[in-house]
Amino acid sequence: MKLDPRHLEILAAVVDEGGLTEGARALGKSQPSLSRTLSQLEHRIGAPLFEPGRRPLRPTELGRALAERGRQVLTANAAASSIVTKYRGGKSGLVRVGGTPVFMDGVIAGMIADFQQQNPDVRIDQSYGYAEDLTAALTAGTLDLAICPMRRDARAEGVEFQPILPGLNVVACRAGHPLMRRTLVTPADLAEFPWIAPPVDSPLYKDLRRALANIGTEAFKISFTGGTLASVISILTGSDALTVLPYSVVFMLRRQNTLGALSLQIGHPDRDLGLLTARAAPASPAAARFKAFVAKQFGGLAVTIQQHQQDMLWRGAR
Amino acid sequence: MKLDPRHLEILAAVVDEGGLTEGARALGKSQPSLSRTLSQLEHRIGAPLFEPGRRPLRPTELGRALAERGRQVLTANAAASSIVTKYRGGKSGLVRVGGTPVFMDGVIAGMIADFQQQNPDVRIDQSYGYAEDLTAALTAGTLDLAICPMRRDARAEGVEFQPILPGLNVVACRAGHPLMRRTLVTPADLAEFPWIAPPVDSPLYKDLRRALANIGTEAFKISFTGGTLASVISILTGSDALTVLPYSVVFMLRRQNTLGALSLQIGHPDRDLGLLTARAAPASPAAARFKAFVAKQFGGLAVTIQQHQQDMLWRGAR
DNA sequence: CCAGTTTCATAACATCACGTTATGTAGACC
DNA sequence: GGTCTACATAACGTGATGTTATGAAACTGG
Incomplete structure (x- = not known):
């Protein structure tokens, strides 16, 4: 006996809502559609799901038992829908982020903590590597986002570089x-x-x-x-x-x-810290969201650093 | 985002079985069918459910999460199928049985106990009544089986009487x-x-x-x-x-x-104890099973009573 | 008991998703 | 690099599902 889970959903809706009309409204379908579907289901099963000749359609024992299962299907389906919605909104999913060890530990880890505070369902896989490995991982699709210093003129194939902080x-x-x-x-x-x-x-x-x-x-x-x-x-x-x-x-x-x-000028490297992403595959919503979050945080950080340096300069000059 | 539970089932099967071919075999469908269905699902969702370009098809995080829900759908569906199968085999369901009080308490209750020993999932609703009420309840469809004495020549409309014991x-x-x-x-x-x-x-x-x-x-x-x-x-x-x-x-x-x-001839009533069922609606499998069980038990009982009486007679004559 | 209302069943029809077979193509493995 | 296996694509038929329009039956009130 192989059943269609949608039929169970319909049965559950009708039993729970208390009638075909209400059930149809709850499911966003027409009443005759449900009527026929349930008739077919009864015929296939060979037993009545509703007591015959009752106008406010009342389920039989069997109908109630099967509706219980239909309810499970409905909840599982709703959960799946929720997962997809959250995924598409970047509220859930997996972000694989890599970067140079010191940056990841010293700067990014704190940002990840902030990000996960707001997005508890986003899982983040962190890995370490330098520009070359990271680029390879991005093009291979095993990484969503890399954070590393890179020469301004260096344009690696298939990846996009977005500078966020001058190297210092x-x-x-x-x-x-x-x-x-x-x-x-x-x-x-x-x-x-x-x-x-x-x-x-x-x-x-x-x-x-x-x-x-x-x-x-x-x-x-x-x-x-x-x-x-x-x-x-x-x-x-x-x-x-x-x-x-x-x-x-x-x-x-x-x-x-x-x-x-130390107050010592040691010369700037000719690289910027930036975000590296694969150009080919569109990032997952969660990854895009995390990238935007990091970029924004760095934007704020750049301003703060500048203010701090101004302050230090002023205090040093005094 | 409204999803088709069947798609989730397919996803779960493919993820669990480890491939389209195996999943198709498990579901009793063709491989291209699943391939297209999952492609459409990915397109609808707008995100990959499987890592692209991997030959032993490996699910993404999202794919795994949705497969989990699909598994719930599958189990609910399997449970529903089991319910139907057991119902059709008379192993589950509801039997509404009525009869004259003394018979129900003195004879039928014990049989119900034996029946439920073998059929624990069959629920039995017992009620009391005399021939007239029982016939009415049977024709109204609120009773599956009645056990009561009835005149041999009395033929009520719409019900069928099957004698099981001579009235004594x-x-x-x-x-x-x-x-x-x-x-x-x-x-x-x-x-x-x-x-x-x-x-x-x-x-x-x-x-x-x-x-x-x-x-x-x-x-x-x-x-x-x-x-x-x-x-x-x-x-x-x-x-x-x-x-x-x-x-x-x-x-x-x-x-x-x-x-x-007492050893006293008080004259037999012109009635037989028997099983009364509605002629119109076909009995539910569980009711039919219970009826057959009761009929068989009474068959055995009749023999036992006869042997017992023979025995008593022999001992009395000695 | 009768009229009104509500609720479900049926009919007719269009469309689309699903399942099929045949065949192409691309990883994976040695 | 050759071969095998596994997945993707194409083309096609069918059946289920959706729709609207309409009929029938049961519950409601007086």
């Missing part, structure tokens, strides 16, 4: 570091302190090398390498070590008052 | 009643004992009157009237009162050894 690295150290008191730090001052280096294949490592070369300090001693942002922060706060970090990361940590940035 | 009433009393020792009881012996009378509108009451008239005893004192079988038995066992009961009822109670029947 600073020399970071613990809040009470000896060099923090100086209003101006010279390259020579840096020589005596140990350095924490990012992984050698990271853009940040290149930035570090380039920054030190610009300053004129080629020889520097590396005391720690390979850790994630969390371990870097631990070591920085527990020692007088220095490292190069994106200013945005240092800025986001300002509330904890554990890290500071 | 006996004078009943408690097991240790003074009259029980006598091998032969005369009408005069009955005069000194009080009588329990059934309700005056019951056929049993008429039987009592007729039986006593046949015997020649018109004047008898009635000490109790109006109770159900349970109270009649209580009073019989606690006193030396007499009453008229169908022999089948006394026989069914033989195990308890509380009641006995």
